[in-house]
Amino acid sequence: MAFTFEDLRQACQSEWDAYIKHDFVQQLGNGTLAEDAFRHYLKQDYLFLIQFGRAYALAAYKSPTLDDLRQAKAGLEAIIGLELGLHIEYCRQWGISEAELQALPEARATLAYTRYVLDTGNRGDLLDLHVALVPCLIGYAQIGKWLAQRSETVRGDSNPYEHWMRMYEGEAFQQAAAMELEWLNRELAEVSPRRFEQLVRIFRDATRLEIDFWDMGLNQRM
Numbered sequence: 548m549a550f551t552f553e554d555l556r557q558a559c560q561s562e563w564d565a566y567i568k569h570d571f572v573q574q575l576g577n578g579t580l581a582e583d584a585f586r587h588y589l590k591q592d593y594l595f596l597i598q599f600g601r602a603y604a605l606a607a608y609k610s611p612t613l614d615d616l617r618q619a620k621a622g623l624e625a626i627i628g629l630e631l632g633l634h635i636e637y638c639r640q641w642g643i644s645e646a647e648l649q650a651l652p653e654a655r656a657t658l659a660y661t662r663y664v665l666d667t668g669n670r671g672d673l674l675d676l677h678v679a680l681v682p683c684l685i686g687y688a689q690i691g692k693w694l695a696q697r698s699e700t701v702r703g704d705s706n707p708y709e710h711w712m713r714m715y716e717g718e719a720f721q722q723a724a725a726m727e728l729e730w731l732n733r734e735l736a737e738v739s740p741r742r743f744e745q746l747v748r749i750f751r752d753a754t755r756l757e758i759d760f761w762d763m764g765l766n767q768r769m
């Protein structure tokens with residue numbers, strides 16, 4: 548039997564739904580999310596992006612083929628060379644200076660999630676690491692799409708989070724997620740049922756840590 552991403556998601560249906568349709572996401576879509584909760588999330592997301600840069604560097608180290616190495620390099624380049632700069636500029640528009648970002652302590656949810664991903668990659672192989680990264684990439688793409696199609700979502704300038712939603716529903720981001728999905732499905736097609744169960748555990752844990760990240764933002768916890 549050839550496994551796919553859809554099998555991973557179905558094995559963790561309740562966690563996946565709790566992540567994609569989290570209160571933080573719904574309030575963001577409705578435009579009712581407290582701005583300080585969003586600022587707290589943005590600040591921790593800066594620290595999150597830096598650690599995810601390290602995860603792509605680890606993916607490079609764990610790459611068995613030149614194609615995998617190129618893919619990891621492109622991921623590292625995208626996140627550190629491009630997205631981090633955009634994030635810093637976006638934070639500035641929300642009244643958060645780069646100096647403030649650089650002085651931030653990591654919230655426990657940020658520490659737990661990012662170090663879980665790095666540990667999973669360290670002890671496992673490239674597929675383990677990708678499965679730990681998948682809730683981040685494919686999850687945000689599904690969140691973008693989910694927000695765009697629900698009737699309660701408020702669009703345009705009356706929603707302060709319009710820009711954030713546009714980024715994740717946008718073509719560039721959806722395309723990156725689709726490429727990850729393709730890579731993942733190619734790899735999953737080859738694994739045994741026993742290996743698949745190991746990967747389900749990683750996928751479930753990473754998804755639970757994404758839920759905690761939303762909780763951390765919503766409750767402004769450190």
Ligand SMILES: Cc1ncc(C[n+]2csc(CCO)c2C)c(N)n1
Nearest residue numbers: 592595596599625626683684687760
């Ligand atoms: C908690 C959290 N989870 C996922 C993302 C989205 N994201 C961050 S890095 C990356 C991959 C490189 O483009 C993606 C999709 C986020 N911003 N914050």
